[in-house]
Amino acid sequence: MRHRTPAERPKQDTEDLIDVRNLRVSFATRRGRIHAVNGVDLTLREGESIGLVGESGSGKSVTCRALLGLLPEHATVEADAIRFSGTDVAADREGHAGVRGGTLALVGQDPIGALNPHVTVGTQIDRVLLNQGMPPTRASERTRALLEEVGIDPRRRDAYPGEFSGGMCQRIAIALALATGARILIADEPTSSLDADTGSRVARAAAIHGGTVPRFGYT
Ligand SMILES: Nc1ncnc2c1ncn2[C@@H]1O[C@H](COP(=O)(O)OP(=O)(O)OP(=O)(O)O)[C@@H](O)[C@H]1O
Ligand SMILES: [Mg+2]
Structure with missing residues (x-):
């Protein structure tokens, strides 16, 4: 520390x-x-x-x-x-x-638990943006960009969480946390349930926002 x-x-x-x-x-x-x-x-x-x-x-x-x-x-x-x-x-x-409320977002240890299994990942991210009053067209553009930033092919926006691997779900959970517009991302062992390779990919996905979103993380 x-x-x-x-x-x-x-x-x-x-x-x-x-x-x-x-x-x-x-x-x-x-x-x-x-x-x-x-x-x-x-x-x-x-x-x-x-x-x-x-x-x-x-x-x-x-x-x-x-x-x-x-x-x-x-x-x-x-x-x-x-x-x-x-x-x-x-x-x-x-x-x-x-x-x-508007400042902190948490990325927890359980990527699957953070996502709704019955809603496509794109729609889940869209909803977070729409809740903040973003117009629908801009929301879907922003969702595409967020997925891309965490290394998920945006063409898979209409897939359900169960169709992704654990590491991919964890990156989607990071995209979801970033969509809240939170200025601070707190990550509690976001990679501990993943193998070392996937874990480092997830860590890189979270680090993409280094210039704009400060993070307070621990593994
Ligand atoms: N709800 C609780 N009630 C009582 N004691 C608690 C509670 N939560 C944590 N503790 C105690 O606080 C101390 C610190 O726990 P903490 O979970 O912060 O450890 P940590 O550094 O995150 O460990 P790890 O690397 O294993 O996750 C421990 O002694 C733990 O038993
Ligand atoms: Mg701990």
């Missing part, structure tokens, strides 16, 4: 998309309180990627779930600051949800 002290931080000309100071997460369990995350600092700017690396159980998933607001009730999240594009949500669970 990348850590920087304030003195090391380069002069800032763009706003930080994520700025987290001293993040702590603990869980109340029957055997007492478990401290899962102890004092994480991180900063993500437009166009940057961060990878979290650490041994099993070191708190990578919990850190990301805290940012996504997806931790269960028995979790206590504390921080000196959790800012999304400058808005501090550390003390405000409700506000957190609002800010998260």
Whole structure:
């Protein structure tokens, strides 16, 4: 994980998309309180990627779930600051949800589960775009471009998820996440269920947006 002290931080000309100071997460369990995350600092700017690396159980998933607001009730999240594009949500669970909405998208571990098996992949991506008010013609052009960007032949837009391999479904899930227009893509072990070759292709698909969509990922 990348850590920087304030003195090391380069002069800032763009706003930080994520700025987290001293993040702590603990869980109340029957055997007492478990401290899962102890004092994480991180900063993500437009166009940057961060990878979290650490041994099993070191708190990578919990850190990301805290940012996504997806931790269960028995979790206590504390921080000196959790800012999304400058808005501090550390003390405000409700506000957190609002800010998260258009900002963060998650690419999870289960590509098949992220896709609706009964709807063609093109239509699924179209719907995400149409929901944002995009006109239908532009939506289908954008869907074509997104599929191409993650390495799926856009001529297969009318195929169902079951007609693609696991790695292809994972790339389609990335296209779906990118279609939300989210400025930050959080990936929780998006390649761990894939073989090494397919995994690196998926990682490249996610990295295509390096210039435009910052990512906060961990494998
Ligand atoms: N819902 C929960 N309730 C109680 N403890 C939890 C919960 N979720 C995670 N933990 C604990 O928090 C710690 C960090 O877990 P986390 O899932 O973040 O690890 P990780 O770094 O993602 O590991 P891995 O590489 O195995 O995925 C672990 O000790 C785990 O048992
Ligand atoms: Mg994990």
